[in-house]
Amino acid sequence: xxxxxxxxxxxxxxxxxxxxxxxxxxxxxxxxxxxxxxxxxxxxxxxxxxxxxxxxxxxxxxxxxxxxxxxxxxxxxxxxxxxxxxxxxxxxxxxxxxxxxxxxxxxxxxxxxxxxxxxxxxxxxxxxxxxxxxxxxxxxxxxxxxxxxxxxxxxxxxxxxxxxxxxxxxxxxxxxxxxxxxxxxxxxxxxxxxxxxxxxxxxxxxxxxxxxxxxxxxxxxxxxxxxxxxx
Amino acid sequence: xxxxxxxxxxxxxxxxxxxxxxxxxxxxxxxxxxxxxxxxxxxxxxxxxxxxxxxxxxxxxxxxxxxxxxxxxxxxxxxxxxxxxxxxxxxxxxxxxxxxxxxxxxxxxxxxxxxxxxxxxxxxxxxxxxxxxxxxxxxxxxxxxxxxxxxxxxxxxxxxxxxxxxxxxxxxxxxxxxxxxxxxxxxxxxxxxxxxxxxxxxxxxxxxxxxxxxxxxxxxxxxxxxxxxxxxxxxxxxxxxxxxxxxxxxxxxxxxxxxxxxxxxxxxxxxxxxxxxxxxxxxxxxxx
Numbered sequence: 001x002x003x004x005x006x007x008x009x010x011x012x013x014x015x016x017x018x019x020x021x022x023x024x025x026x027x028x029x030x031x032x033x034x035x036x037x038x039x040x041x042x043x044x045x046x047x048x049x050x051x052x053x054x055x056x057x058x059x060x061x062x063x064x065x066x067x068x069x070x071x072x073x074x075x076x077x078x079x080x081x082x083x084x085x086x087x088x089x090x091x092x093x094x095x096x097x098x099x100x101x102x103x104x105x106x107x108x109x110x111x112x113x114x115x116x117x118x119x120x121x122x123x124x125x126x127x128x129x130x131x132x133x134x135x136x137x138x139x140x141x142x143x144x145x146x147x148x149x150x151x152x153x154x155x156x157x158x159x160x161x162x163x164x165x166x167x168x169x170x171x172x173x174x175x176x177x178x179x180x181x182x183x184x185x186x187x188x189x190x191x192x193x194x195x196x197x198x199x200x201x202x203x204x205x206x207x208x209x210x211x212x213x214x215x216x217x218x219x220x221x222x223x224x225x226x227x228x229x230x231x
Numbered sequence: 232x233x234x235x236x237x238x239x240x241x242x243x244x245x246x247x248x249x250x251x252x253x254x255x256x257x258x259x260x261x262x263x264x265x266x267x268x269x270x271x272x273x274x275x276x277x278x279x280x281x282x283x284x285x286x287x288x289x290x291x292x293x294x295x296x297x298x299x300x301x302x303x304x305x306x307x308x309x310x311x312x313x314x315x316x317x318x319x320x321x322x323x324x325x326x327x328x329x330x331x332x333x334x335x336x337x338x339x340x341x342x343x344x345x346x347x348x349x350x351x352x353x354x355x356x357x358x359x360x361x362x363x364x365x366x367x368x369x370x371x372x373x374x375x376x377x378x379x380x381x382x383x384x385x386x387x388x389x390x391x392x393x394x395x396x397x398x399x400x401x402x403x404x405x406x407x408x409x410x411x412x413x414x415x416x417x418x419x420x421x422x423x424x425x426x427x428x429x430x431x432x433x434x435x436x437x438x439x440x441x442x443x444x445x446x447x448x449x450x451x452x453x454x455x456x457x458x459x460x461x462x463x464x465x466x467x468x469x470x471x472x473x474x475x476x477x478x479x480x481x482x483x484x485x486x487x488x489x490x491x492x493x494x495x496x497x498x499x500x501x502x503x504x505x506x507x508x509x510x511x512x513x514x515x516x517x518x519x
Binding site for chain 2: 043130134174195
């Protein structure tokens with residue numbers, strides 16, 4: 001079910017031990033919402049990830065394992081009654097012209113066309129947001145495309161790059177160093193500028209638990225949709 | 232109100248800070264907050280400001296600003312040989328200012344970051360309940376030359392105050408970082424845990440508000456990667472080269488490297504006042 005462990009004086013982590021990651025994602029989302037209600041003013045931050053939920057409190061006095069355990073147990077006792085948080089399906093256009101298409105083809109033994117078909121034929125689930133502000137970890141990559149991160153990360157991955165590593169796909173919201181394999185580019189922004197946020201508004205176009213599908217487009221489509229060139 | 236602070240020389244990295252953002256890390260945005268929370272809190276205490284009042288975190292001189300109001304300011308943290316109109320001002324104290332007064336900070340002789348605040352109510356925009364400014368991509372946006380920061384200064388005549396001696400840390404002294412065993416601690420072999428505790432580590436020049444990188448005895452992680460998970464303040468991350476990184480205020484929110492535990496928050500504050508080349512060590516925190 002779950003394990004609760006203290007991490008620091010004012011933080012603790014919940015590990016979800018249920019079998020498959022997709023189920024775990026829904027559970028973590030609902031649990032985060034439940035704890036956010038239960039410990040309204042005391043919980044200063046929570047970080048959902050693939051299998052865990054990190055909780056940070058405003059003080060060590062408010063980070064007590066006993067009431068936390070009680071609240072988590074209560075959640076699991078009624079878990080079947082809480083509806084899943086609304087999940088949306090996003091279709092994202094992608095130009096499959098990445099620098100790593102050929103190396104990935106070599107390492108997987110697939111053709112470039114097969115890679116594109118396998119990658120755009122799946123529906124991915126957002127299991128976490130992090131690493132960079134707005135970077136969504138999309139779980140559900142086809143088994144035959146799973147590769148470890150590159151041994152030497154690139155010093156600079158351009159903004160909008162669509163990349164894969166292990167079981168994940170992701171789109172870089174900004175230029176950054178990165179060790180994932182680049183399959184292509186996405187012409188539209190997936191994160192709003194943090195400077196324009198209204199109170200209570202999410203910067204991310206994807207929420208954890210949402211589903212994402214990629215649609216292969218041509219170079220002309222990419223330009224028409226406002227994609228950046230020459231990076 | 233026209234009360235303001237005019238930034239003449241911002242220094243290489245000066246930020247507007249407070250206790251940090253709330254409920255933002257699930258968007259991948261770091262909480263931030265004053266790196267040395269102890270010095271920051273004293274700054275506001277000396278002025279009688281309410282908790283969470285903004286302050287400037289000045290990571291290095293030379294810094295210069297002009298006060299465009301009548302009231303009080305306070306300076307705490309690193310020793311930057313501050314001068315008001317060319318005359319030395321006491322660090323860790325509040326002082327009166329009048330319009331046209333200029334504060335100058337040189338290079339730090341001790342510590343890294345100075346905190347400067349003014350007595351009053353600041354008129355600043357907030358994001359996730361914090362005054363800290365970000366760029367479009369969520370990265371921290373430093374203060375620029377020529378900027379005016381506005382507030383409503385408290386006009387009452389107040390006595391200048393000084394931080395009690397026993398509250399002023401010595402950031403040139405040896406620092407032992409108390410680590411609470413957590414995260415993957417139990418999966419590190421006993422001799423690797425011991426290596427961390429026995430070692431003397433040197434702070435690397437690649438240390439900043441995201442994390443302090445340490446150079447010294449290697450701590451070896453015997454397994455492969457771990458499932459990515461949320462990172463708490465002070466987490467001691469062990470990357471493949473075995474050189475520990477203490478993750479701080481502007482750390483990434485999730486990561487997939489193993490972590491042997493967490494440095495206590497108050498020790499994280501002291502660490503951020505140490506410079507590249509200074510030595511630190513680790514000890515286990517008794518949690519009973």
